[in-house]
Amino acid sequence: MSINMILIILGAGLATYCTRFPLMIISGKREIPPRLTKFMGFIAPAVFTALIVPAIFIKQGNIDISFSNKYIFASFSTALSAYFSKNMLVSVIIGICTVGILTYIF
Amino acid sequence: MSRFKTEELVKGFIDTIPLGICASIYGLVYGMMACKSGLSIFETIAMSAFVFAGASQMTAVQMIAIGSSPVSVIITVLIINLRHFLMAASISPHLKHESNKMKMVNSFFMTDESYAVAYRHYQDDRPTSLYFLGSGLNIYVLWGLAGIIGYFFGNIISSQLNYIFDFAFVAAFIGMIVPMVKDFPTVVTVVVSGVISIIGSQLVSGKWYIIIAGILASLAGYLASRLAVKDVEMDVIKGAADCEH
Numbered sequence: 001m002s003i004n005m006i007l008i009i010l011g012a013g014l015a016t017y018c019t020r021f022p023l024m025i026i027s028g029k030r031e032i033p034p035r036l037t038k039f040m041g042f043i044a045p046a047v048f049t050a051l052i053v054p055a056i057f058i059k060q061g062n063i064d065i066s067f068s069n070k071y072i073f074a075s076f077s078t079a080l081s082a083y084f085s086k087n088m089l090v091s092v093i094i095g096i097c098t099v100g101i102l103t104y105i106f
Numbered sequence: 107m108s109r110f111k112t113e114e115l116v117k118g119f120i121d122t123i124p125l126g127i128c129a130s131i132y133g134l135v136y137g138m139m140a141c142k143s144g145l146s147i148f149e150t151i152a153m154s155a156f157v158f159a160g161a162s163q164m165t166a167v168q169m170i171a172i173g174s175s176p177v178s179v180i181i182t183v184l185i186i187n188l189r190h191f192l193m194a195a196s197i198s199p200h201l202k203h204e205s206n207k208m209k210m211v212n213s214f215f216m217t218d219e220s221y222a223v224a225y226r227h228y229q230d231d232r233p234t235s236l237y238f239l240g241s242g243l244n245i246y247v248l249w250g251l252a253g254i255i256g257y258f259f260g261n262i263i264s265s266q267l268n269y270i271f272d273f274a275f276v277a278a279f280i281g282m283i284v285p286m287v288k289d290f291p292t293v294v295t296v297v298v299s300g301v302i303s304i305i306g307s308q309l310v311s312g313k314w315y316i317i318i319a320g321i322l323a324s325l326a327g328y329l330a331s332r333l334a335v336k337d338v339e340m341d342v343i344k345g346a347a348d349c350e351h
Contacts, residue, residue: 004176005149011180012166013156019187021213023194025206032195035328040188042295042327043320044161045286047186049299050319051168052279054307063304071273078277079284088281089131095277099270 067106074098111236118220118240121227125219126244130252132160135278137256139164142263142271143171150257154250159217161282162186168275174313182317193221200225200233208235215242217249290334295327 023032056071057063065072078095085091133154140150145167153163162183169179193216201209212235220241227237263271286292299319306315 001146001149001152005145005170007176008166008170008179009149009153009156011176012153012162012183013158015180015184016157016159016162016187016190017214019184019190020194020216021210023191024198024201024209024213024216026198032192037192038331039324039328040192042292042324042331043185043188045283045292046295046299046323046327047165047182047316047320048161048279048283049296049323050303050306050316051165052276052283053300053303054315055168055172055276057304058307063308071276074273075276075280078280082281082284086285087131088135088278091281091284092135092274092277095273095280096270099273100267103270 070099070102073102111234114234114236115240115243118224118227118237118242119244120240122220122223122241122244125223126248129160129217129219129245130248132164132278133249133252134256134259135274136160136164136167137253137258138260138263138271139171139256139275139278140167140253141257141260142268142274143167145170147254147257150253151250154253157183158214158246158249159183159187160249164275164278169313169316171275172313174316178313178317182320185317185320190216193218197221197225197228197238200228201235201238204235208239211235212238212242215239215246217242217245219245289331291327291331294330295323298326299323 056075057065057069059069074095077098078091081094082088082091136154137150140153140163145153153166157163157166165186166179166183169182174182194213197216198209201212204212215238220238223241224233224238227233231237260271283296287296299322302319302322303315306318309315310318
């Protein structure tokens with residue numbers, strides 16, 4: 001295991017634990033401001049989007065918006081299946097199948 | 107805690123089985139992504155054992171795959187997990203009578219799933235930290251096992267099919283984002299994050315654009331929600347004014 005991996009695993013573990021224990025110990029003495037609660041609600045969709053959008057549109061360092069970029073169409077089919085099935089595994093399978101079909105047919 | 111009430115622990119474990127099965131579906135995808143990102147089976151298990159946070163592990167694995175620095179991975183995991191503050195704050199009043207040591211243990215095993223099960227249980231029954239622990243252990247075991255199974259599934263997929271299976275991670279995150287997009291401010295968040303991350307990935311060195319886009323887009327979503335609130339308030343005021351006439 002590389003030093004970087006050890007750093008990531010232990011660091012991410014510590015970071016996660018540091019978000020879990022403080023308010024468990026200091027129980028209910030202080031309310032979290034509702035504005036902060038509201039703000040935190042947007043973090044997950046924001047970070048997740050920032051992770052995948054470049055992965056969809058950027059190929060070999062350049063923005064690729066064309067038919068040869070199969071991830072674009074597959075993202076639409078995945079989003080639709082996520083919306084209707086509300087099931088992550090179904091969305092993943094449909095997404096992979098879409099890329100697979102596009103790769104072999106076109 | 108005068109005597110060890112095993113039945114509470116077991117009850118917590120059993121009550122969490124349905125949500126544990128849901129978590130293991132994510133675990134399978136995590137294991138597959140970890141394999142495709144080049145992690146060893148040992149690293150995949152170690153991450154489940156030490157980090158034990160679904161979305162964070164998937165994010166970390168993807169960031170490793172694209173060559174992010176350890177510091178940017180750790181900061182990203184930290185901000186994704188900020189919501190744990192809210193969960194801990196909401197459940198801790200129920201566990202006031204428990205020892206700090208037990209609360210420290212409970213904190214480690216607190217996930218979205220075990221929080222949901224324990225919180226519901228505490229509305230009707232006497233809250234115990236052992237119930238919460240049993241629930242957390244269920245997720246811990248199922249999540250860990252699912253990761254291992256997913257890893258071996260990823261391993262048997264031929265590397266010629268990598269272009270196709272690399273999409274699994276994009277699909278997994280789309281599967282998480284879509285159910286979150288319920289209102290206009292979240293739409294704003296997603297659009298702003300998409301635009302900033304594309305621009306940022308071209309301009310900013312390293313993978314810091316993920317954190318930059320994440321924070322700026324959360325702010326944009328928050329501001330949009332403030333505007334939405336103001337609109338409603340304006341309507342209420344207008345409505346009241348209309349009533350007076």
